[in-house]
Amino acid sequence: MRTPEPFSRCPRSILPTRVRVDRRSLLTAFGLLVVLGAGLPRLGSAQIPEEFNNLQVLPEEIEQRQLVGVMRGFAMGLGVRCWYCHVGEEGKPLSEFDFESDEKLTKKKARFMLEMTQYLDEERLPGLTEVGDRADPAVRLTCYTCHRGRPVPRTLEEELGHVIAEEGVDAAGARYRELREEFYGQGAFNFGEFTLLNVAESLGGEGRVEDGIEIVKLNLEFFPESGFSYFALGEGYRMLGEPAEAIAAYEKAQELVPGNPMIGRRLQELQAAAEEGGG
Numbered sequence: 445m446r447t448p449e450p451f452s453r454c455p456r457s458i459l460p461t462r463v464r465v466d467r468r469s470l471l472t473a474f475g476l477l478v479v480l481g482a483g484l485p486r487l488g489s490a491q492i493p494e495e496f497n498n499l500q501v502l503p504e505e506i507e508q509r510q511l512v513g514v515m516r517g518f519a520m521g522l523g524v525r526c527w528y529c530h531v532g533e534e535g536k537p538l539s540e541f542d543f544e545s546d547e548k549l550t551k552k553k554a555r556f557m558l559e560m561t562q563y564l565d566e567e568r569l570p571g572l573t574e575v576g577d578r579a580d581p582a583v584r585l586t587c588y589t590c591h592r593g594r595p596v597p598r599t600l601e602e603e604l605g606h607v608i609a610e611e612g613v614d615a616a617g618a619r620y621r622e623l624r625e626e627f628y629g630q631g632a633f634n635f636g637e638f639t640l641l642n643v644a645e646s647l648g649g650e651g652r653v654e655d656g657i658e659i660v661k662l663n664l665e666f667f668p669e670s671g672f673s674y675f676a677l678g679e680g681y682r683m684l685g686e687p688a689e690a691i692a693a694y695e696k697a698q699e700l701v702p703g704n705p706m707i708g709r710r711l712q713e714l715q716a717a718a719e720e721g722g723g
């Protein structure tokens with residue numbers, strides 16, 4: 445059996461047969477990144493080779509200035525530095541890097557991603573016009589569109605779900621605080637009111653109601669006026685069969701989100717049940 449060539453095979457396996465992406469068009473597709481790179485502090489491009497020997501997706505005739513712009517786009521898009529993909533050490537001059545080498549798996553994945561992104565941006569998305577039309581101006585797909593400044597573009601829910609599965613709810617709380625500290629305001633994660641509520645809901649769905657309540661309480665630390673969090677808390681206590689706590693939480697929710705029929709209905713149900721039980 446023939447061993448598949450990793451780079452020529454993998455990326456194209458997502459392409460319909462016979463589509464061949466024009467390597468030259470990348471210069472336009474990534475023009476934006478070049479522009480973006482131009483505004484940044486100048487990188488010692490004297491330290492970077494003028495000629496490139498291992499370009500498999502970017503056009504061979506790309507100028508150094510353009511290539512550096514594309515590379516900065518990668519680095520910023522993923523929130524990493526050159527050594528994340530290239531053989532070389534943080535703090536060492538770039539002249540000591542071996543940019544040609546494909547030793548790092550991250551570089552090989554980045555090449556796959558480059559081809560995928562180019563295919564989607566250049567070949568697939570324009571097809572939207574056959575459905576109707578495109579956003580005006582059309583949205584350009586770049587590494588940043590998905591990655592938002594991180595190498596593995598997980599959502600916050602996924603990130604926490606993963607930690608919960610491996611290490612439990614307390615560790616997830618610690619991770620949330622850490623990530624918030626590091627990334628708040630950078631658009632990498634959604635630290636809004638509903639992320640932890642989504643996580644709590646999934647936990648509730650798995651029957652892990654107590655864990656869900658812990659996550660809602662964590663949310664209330666950051667959103668103390670969140671009526672939806674109190675509602676979620678009420679749901680949790682109701683599911684646990686703790687009506688007094690549930691009623692208190694629903695009442696707080698009602699105070700914060702007045703007139704919500706769902707909250708009103710829950711309160712009525714619980715109060716009626718309490719009267720029956722008490723009477």
Ligand code: HEC
Pocket residue numbers: 492493495496497498499500501502503511512515516518519522524525526527528529530538543544550551552554555558
């Ligand atoms: C996310 C991964 C990633 C990051 C970060 C990255 N590169 Fe690259 N780089 C690549 C890939 C993939 C290629 C090969 C592209 C191809 O095959 O067309 C490449 C190719 C190169 C080459 C051409 C090597 C040759 O001779 O073929 C140079 C030079 C280079 N990068 C410099 C840089 C510099 C400088 C930085 C930091 C500003 C950087 N790269 C950051 C992935 C990355």
Ligand code: HEC
Pocket residue numbers: 518521522550551553554555557558559561585586587588589590591595596597
């Ligand atoms: C359509 C969304 C999307 C776009 C666009 C995209 N990526 Fe990715 N990328 C992903 C996803 C999803 C993963 C995680 C895949 C997995 O392992 O499950 C990933 C993983 C990676 C990884 C592996 C990271 C690691 O440490 O394992 C690298 C490197 C990477 N992308 C580079 C790039 C570069 C460079 C670009 C732009 C040329 C790009 N990506 C564009 C979605 C995207």
